[in-house]
Amino acid sequence: MSNIIIGTAGHIDHGKTALIKALNGFEGDSTNEEKQRGITIDLSFSNLSRANQNIAFIDVPGHEKLVKNMIAGAFGFDYVMLVVSAAEGIKPQTIEHIQIINLLGLKEIIVVLTKKDLVSSEELETQKQTIQKFLSEFDFEIKFISAVSIYDESSIVSLKEQLFSIENSTKSEENFFRYYVDRVFSPKGIGTVVTGTVLGKACELNEKVYIAQIQKEVKLKNIQVHNENVMEANISNRAALNLQGVNINQIKKGDLITKKGYIRGFDGIDIAFTCLKDKKLKHNQTYSLFIGAKKVEVKTLLFDGTQDKETGYATLKADEKLYTIFGEKVILRSGNDTICGGKVLNPVIDPMKKPQKKSLLEALDKNDFVSAYKVLLEVHKKGLGIISSTQRFALSHSQAIEFANKLDNVFIDEKDLVIYPLKTQDEVKDFIKNIYTKNQYALLSSASINLRLKWASINFIQSVLNELIKEKFLIAEDSLYKSANLKQDIKKDLKDIVLNRLKKEDIEPTAPYNIYDDLDIDRKLGDTILKSLTSNKQVVRLQHNLFIHGESLNKVIKIMREIIKEDGYIEISNFKKRVELSRKYLISYLDYLDNFSDIKKIGNKRYFII
Incomplete structure (x- = not known):
């Protein structure tokens, strides 16, 4: 229809x-x-x-x-x-x-x-x-x-x-569903119902939607279009939505219902504005902002000086978060006077210098996204995420990548949707080189490096590792990388290093991931090493993240048996008097003691079976 x-x-x-x-x-x-x-x-x-x-x-x-x-x-x-x-x-x-x-x-x-x-x-x-x-x-x-x-x-x-005779809706489909609430009510026995106009994309019965202002996901229990129950509501449908999981007092006129993960809220937005004839926008003055069905008080901060302006750029600051997308139209009023209209240029506020912000707004005002990317990459030196392109530029992810491909000297991670300045590779390269220079036995993967450099995606790190192989600094072994100076298979050496580490730590062993990070070895490789040591009975696994050298375990078992002989039982309190360990270790050793046939547990105490 x-x-x-x-x-x-x-x-x-x-x-x-x-x-x-x-x-x-x-x-x-x-x-x-x-x-x-x-x-x-x-x-x-x-x-x-x-x-x-x-x-x-x-x-x-x-x-x-x-x-x-x-x-x-x-x-x-x-x-x-x-x-x-x-x-x-x-x-x-x-x-x-x-x-x-x-x-x-x-x-x-x-x-x-x-x-x-x-x-x-x-x-x-x-x-x-x-x-x-x-x-x-x-x-x-x-x-x-x-x-x-x-x-x-x-x-x-x-x-x-x-x-x-008029043609269908003039609204174009966007990347996600949006819906401004213009009425809220609660018919008896029905629950919370809102009305509004469907924007962006259709919504379907029983799907989950997200109320931005209260950051809550709810279910569409029923949809009505012109008093008829329907399976979906399309763009330009006036629709009543019966929301499951939200109280009528939690939602109000002007709230935005959308899909989770598409829109973030900020206490400010940047706009381009044009005033009505004989009207001017004043700097540092409070106005009523109308966006969608929402009205909110904002303070205007003009660019290029503090003189009143008929047209230009302004930042609007609010006492609450504003959930907007690029290109949305807004109205500013003072009392009963309409002052100007505007277009949201920058719905995602980043800390940046004023000249950078001015260049960004000028580019966005002309839909020049390539130039906008360039400005933002000056700000986001460790990668510009284009996963937010739907809100930031009203572009789909594929469209955002198309514009990114027009840039020079960048690395585009199409999987994780991040653009990196190529010069940032040097920072990652120096970080990796430093690890292998300090530790000749380092054996890492792109994933394990990502755990340390969380801002760098795995694909970006991989591009750097490939460069280090070309430079003959590293050698690839399956998905792991070792120093090019080491010709022998170092996995056996690493097994001995891990075993000696656990023996040295005795009855207070470090968690496995901490050991792997200290030794600069990949976590999957570390797990394989521990599995092998456990299989050979050299190491015993007490809990998910607690492994102990076999000799150390025998030592602590001997101590526990001595306590039972002396006190008649063992529990946390008398165990702790003999051995200064944290509760985590004490409980683990006591639980392990239950595996012996001559030990019985009554309450929290362990005894010898007589």
């Missing part, structure tokens, strides 16, 4: 809500306050369907004090239906709504002149021309202009036909 969302715009009392009712019978002004005052206070949602076509309507308030509610709905529009009374023409809220629509980047407009029965055909034509002239000042595409009266059924039928 094709889906489009049409949002209304226009001055108060120009007939937006009445027009929706004439089209689909939906009574938008449902609350007592709305009916008494005769104005739409909050957003209302309804739809009109025919065959495989569905049109969802978002009817927004026209009152100047309720523009914030209008913005909350406008981010989800595919098309704007500008409603103008033929009797009154363009009014203040008509202008502000259109300015906001323009700032949000919405381009496709439907113009409906209402109350045509109140004017002559000449006056009607004059209003059409006036509206066209007004809209020509913006970069809009007018789909059609229609004149109607709710008392003239044929005009409503004609408008319906024109609406159904």
